[in-house]
Amino acid sequence: MVEVSGEELYQWRNQSIELAIAADVPSKEVDWLLQKVTTLDALHLRLGTFKKKPSIKLSNSLPQLTELWQKRVEDRLPVQYLVGRSFWRDWEFKVSQQVLIPRPETELVIDIIQNVVRDPLQQENISQQQETHWVDLGTGSGAIAIGLATCLPTAIVHAVDISDQALKIAQENAQIAQLSAKIIFYQGNWWQPLQQLQGKVAGMVSNPPYIPTAELPHLQPEVFLHEPHLALDGGEDGLAAIRYLIAESPKYLVSGGIWLIEIMAGQAQAVTKLLKDQSEYEQVEIIPDLAGIERFILAHRV
Template identity: 35%
Template sequence: MNLLLVEVAQATQRLADAGVPSPRFDAEELAAYVHGVPRGELHRVADADFDARYWEAVARREAREPLQHITGVAYFRYLELQVGPGVFVPRPETESVVDWAIAAVRAMDVVAPLIVDLCTGSGAIALAMAQEVPRAAVHAVELEETAVNWARKNAAHNDGGARVVLHHGDALTALPELNGQVDLVISNPPYIPLTEWEHVAPEARDHDPQAALFSGEDGLDLIRGLEVTARRLLRPGGVVVVEHADTQGGQVPWLFPEERGWADAADHPDLNNRPRFATARRVRT
């Protein structure tokens, strides 16, 4: 039997014992990364070519270092992103948020939509919007300097990056020059309550930037601030899309009330049918 496949099976068991959520997938991804082959071609690696560095990578994942930090790559929709310490690793759940946003922008009677991504992190959302809505102009805002540097790298290496303008700044005060002009504001902000710290997966708690995870006692502090920012930036008829935790589904739409000029505030499920993001439409200033 192929030696590498035997090692992958052993690594899978080690990762499972360590509590890694997807042990087989991660064991195979690490093997593919170390040996420089697609995951589907691991069986082609000859016994003589087995690289002992594989076990170094497995040990790092066993210690709950994120897979993406070890390989240096995260995949998001059609993007291949560079990630590492100091930047939030994009999650699959956010792809549903982007799906809704793309459909909303395409449904607008706007030739060149103006989009703002707040708390951009690696640039995943901004780059996906630019890539999949080719005539869009996208502004991406990020407070943490290290994350901005990762976003710059990703913009330079992905289609659509030339139409993403990166801003190193605070999402709550960003882009006053665009007030009342924006078609869509989108954000995956920090939303974990501080009281939930001990329940957060080690991959996130110990490796993602704390500023990208936690936001006050109920997790909604920054989203409350983003409501004000979105209200300032959006034109009448523009929409806001904000990701949140599945446990916050009954709370976030209420942060976009009619008396502040919002309409159609609603929650939407992710692919697992869990409440994942809220949307609202700006109807007046």
């Protein structure tokens, strides 16, 4: 623990905001970092009321904070990795560079599922059974699995990722959300660790890697340089994992079971066609995100 005067911290904050503006980084992120290393809240930071305090406790010295902030503005390290935390729905999750930072648009996946299971036509298949099996394939930080476990009271959620390191973070996040008892984690390739669930799954949700390989270097440097390519790279046309999920899922889903994935802008028509060609799906629906971008594909097992 280090102590600095309010005036010193005030100066440091102003300089860091100037660096952020010059580097085109959102200046509010300075306060996210300061909230992590002090006990000051967002309002006190924004209003500058801490300036008159004779002493403020910091978990890092000001030169160490400057070094961290340089990682943000010069190396383009996302602030969520800098502070090791990311907000998603009602939670503050742990994140590291082993997991994708869960995105705000992905939050809608949980709302879509909530709407579908509330639909009386779907209830017979899904929500009235005593115990239902739901699957989150490519769980990363565990965000979707945790969201499903919260909104589906009778569900056991099976969360799979190929990355052991991601699974460790997901397990910690399930503990943070106090939902460890409802989620089972598996390391492996998509459906492969879930053979025992063939014909038993009420719903599969996935936010798979969907960026075409050649587009990766054109992503924002924050994403391309620091987020795991395993979470981004969808192969030559971006659809490698999606094709697999379309082909394999019917073996596992109950009749009427839900198939829901997130996609990238511009992929909706191709994914819809793949699903229709498979002939084991019905009620294929394209759902936009809040920005109006075709972002999710929902289908049901025949």
